[in-house]
Amino acid sequence: MKTALRTAVVGLAAAATVALVAAPAAAHVTITPSTTAANAYTILTVSVPHGCDGSGTTKVSIKMPEKIIAVTPTVNANWTVDKVMADLNPPVKDSHGNEVTKRVSEVVYTAKTPLPDGMRDAFELSLKLPDAAGETLVFPTVQTCEKGETPWVEVAASGQNPDELAHPAPAFKLTAATGGGHAAPAPSTSPAAGGSQASDADSGSDTRSWLALVLGALGLIAGGLALVRSRKTA
Ligand SMILES: [Cu+2]
Numbered sequence: 001m002k003t004a005l006r007t008a009v010v011g012l013a014a015a016a017t018v019a020l021v022a023a024p025a026a027a028h029v030t031i032t033p034s035t036t037a038a039n040a041y042t043i044l045t046v047s048v049p050h051g052c053d054g055s056g057t058t059k060v061s062i063k064m065p066e067k068i069i070a071v072t073p074t075v076n077a078n079w080t081v082d083k084v085m086a087d088l089n090p091p092v093k094d095s096h097g098n099e100v101t102k103r104v105s106e107v108v109y110t111a112k113t114p115l116p117d118g119m120r121d122a123f124e125l126s127l128k129l130p131d132a133a134g135e136t137l138v139f140p141t142v143q144t145c146e147k148g149e150t151p152w153v154e155v156a157a158s159g160q161n162p163d164e165l166a167h168p169a170p171a172f173k174l175t176a177a178t179g180g181g182h183a184a185p186a187p188s189t190s191p192a193a194g195g196s197q198a199s200d201a202d203s204g205s206d207t208r209s210w211l212a213l214v215l216g217a218l219g220l221i222a223g224g225l226a227l228v229r230s231r232k233t234a
Contacts, residue, residue: 031170038133051117052145059144067130071104074124079109
């Protein structure tokens with residue numbers, strides 16, 4: 001009986017540790033859209049939760065999917081921001097009927113002072129999502145650091161779990177259009193439904209934290225019981 005209990009306690013403690021250790025992996029450079037509805041205006045929050053293997057971040061370059069034409073980056077006092085333009089061939093018409101010949105192909109945030117590892121920063125991009133429900137938008141992002149860089153550009157093969165990738169490219173899937181108007185979207189407060197690598201990552205770590213908590217509590221109870229029992233028999 002005693003050994004069975006001890007094994008249970010050790011097992012629970014080990015499981016709790018695994019759950020805790022696994023949690024950090026989810027904190028990669030990610031994108032959280034305020035909405036994923038096709039053809040809607042959205043705010044994308046690009047999160048940078050750590051550096052490159054301990055080195056501080058000096059630049060973050062976010063490539064835009066082909067179907068995204070215009071982007072309005074939010075300024076951030078710690079960084080300068082540039083839009084890299086590319087020719088649109090053929091040109092397209094914007095929602096006001098004007099001809100657009102160039103698109104924003106990349107947004108580059110450059111740090112005024114390096115963002116230390118262990119500190120987080122985030123950028124918000126306002127844009128209109130393409131009218132392509134069901135399509136996954138991928139934002140290959142290169143994080144440059146004082147030492148080295150991390151290319152968040154890996155895309156999961158179909159059926160592959162993005163969490164298996166070492167450096168997944170931020171991405172999310174477009175959902176059905178909601179017929180939303182031209183009004184500016186509310187800033188992102190929570191991970192939107194349907195975001196693939198973005199929102200799954202967040203919910204995964206919450207679940208893991210809860211799991212670790214529950215397992216930890218169970219471990220404590222089992223330990224306490226063992227103690228009481230051992231006192232009784234002594
Ligand atoms: Cu990470």
